[in-house]
Amino acid sequence: MDKSTVIEKLNEAIRHEWTGVAQYAQAGFVVGGLWREVYSTMFIGSADESFVHAKLVGDKISAMGGIPSVERNQIQQSTCVKELLDMGLAFESKAVEIYTEAIGMAEELGDRALVVFLEDILKEEQDGVDHLTQIIREHDQAEGNQAASATG
Ligand SMILES: [Fe+2]
Structure with missing residues (x-):
């Protein structure tokens, strides 16, 4: 394992984080209704x-002699609360995957x-x-209760 390969992985991480900055900010702007x-x-x-x-990652890449990426990935967009939460969970899960891989490389x-x-x-x-998993569970229950009381 050479340092440049690890720097490449850290650049994948920073691209993911830049994606999160824009994606989550937009989610915060557009989320509507009572859930806002x-x-x-x-x-x-x-x-x-x-x-x-x-x-953190940008400074680390720079300290290791690399150039931190300014690119980001495709932004997932929605105005539906449930979809925004699901997209958040997918985003956090991907982050866990990337950092886990980076840790393996740093160990090597x-x-x-x-x-x-x-x-x-x-x-x-x-x-x-963990947080989003719990929120989605509660959110689904709350929506289910609303639907039940609307029909009952
Ligand atoms: Fe992050």
């Missing part, structure tokens, strides 16, 4: 977290400090998966 009170702040907070991660490189650095971010990405 709950989810707008949450989505904007997730955009902020992606930016924090992008800053024998860079213990980089492993620890990436583990801190991985933990936050997994927290995102």
